[in-house]
Amino acid sequence: MKIIYSERCLEFAEPGHPESPERVRRAAAYLRLSGRYEFLEPEPASEQDLLLVHTPRLIESVKGRTFFDYDSPAYPGIYDYARLAVGGAILASRVGGLSLMRPPGHHAGKDFLGGFCYFNNIAVAVRKSGKRTLIVDIDGHHGNGTQDIFLGDPQVVYISLHRSPLYPGTGLSSVGNCLNFPLPAHCGDKLYLEALDEALHQALRDFNPEQVALSLGLDGYRDDPLASLGLSTSAYREIGRRVAGLKLPAFAVLEGGYLPELLGPNIEAFLEGLEG
Numbered sequence: 001m002k003i004i005y006s007e008r009c010l011e012f013a014e015p016g017h018p019e020s021p022e023r024v025r026r027a028a029a030y031l032r033l034s035g036r037y038e039f040l041e042p043e044p045a046s047e048q049d050l051l052l053v054h055t056p057r058l059i060e061s062v063k064g065r066t067f068f069d070y071d072s073p074a075y076p077g078i079y080d081y082a083r084l085a086v087g088g089a090i091l092a093s094r095v096g097g098l099s100l101m102r103p104p105g106h107h108a109g110k111d112f113l114g115g116f117c118y119f120n121n122i123a124v125a126v127r128k129s130g131k132r133t134l135i136v137d138i139d140g141h142h143g144n145g146t147q148d149i150f151l152g153d154p155q156v157v158y159i160s161l162h163r164s165p166l167y168p169g170t171g172l173s174s175v176g177n178c179l180n181f182p183l184p185a186h187c188g189d190k191l192y193l194e195a196l197d198e199a200l201h202q203a204l205r206d207f208n209p210e211q212v213a214l215s216l217g218l219d220g221y222r223d224d225p226l227a228s229l230g231l232s233t234s235a236y237r238e239i240g241r242r243v244a245g246l247k248l249p250a251f252a253v254l255e256g257g258y259l260p261e262l263l264g265p266n267i268e269a270f271l272e273g274l275e276g
């Protein structure tokens, strides 16, 4: 699988913020060192691309840095950095790759941002592709933004496995085409993978997707400080195997994961499972 990455996404930071440049810098270095992956540079998404899922009001507020969200700083240049991360997801969807970019996206909805997210990277890529898509969100938090964007969209089924109770407090039950699987903290590999199997089973009962898009959050890893679900590295390999088992074109977009030294190994395990 090709890795979509630009060092430009390391250029914004706030001391002590968990969504640090160090996360992706170390992950990219780790994956590059293996020599197994081709790296591609993304182009920023256009405003037209953003308008596929976001309101003009949200886009203007990010451009002018007039928003306030406690978790999501108004970094200088954030509009351009966020557009570059969206561009990474779009390129990943085109080449069947993994976008290893920041900021993440799954907490950004049609008209809101939050949770370190400004624009919804995977949502723009899915809608721009025009394909019937199964979105699988394995981040430890519920992707409230992705649900907000695709709820009721017949082109998409969204499944999310996430820790509950936890930020943002949504996703407590399934609604329409959004299938939610709240799980207890530190639940471990076995329970998690059973829930994933059930989620995939439910999702594919009446839906025939053309592709699968993975919101690859790694904060369910057992030692993660924000969203641990007690998962081991081998759980990510198993998740990759299950995605491969769908026998559909797949792409992935990085979401959370707050142990910089563990992102690389866990992503590598996922890719090993995916690619067999």
Ligand SMILES: [Zn+2]
Pocket (backbone or CB within 6 Å): 139, 140, 141, 217, 219, 227, 255, 256, 257
């Ligand atoms: Zn998360």
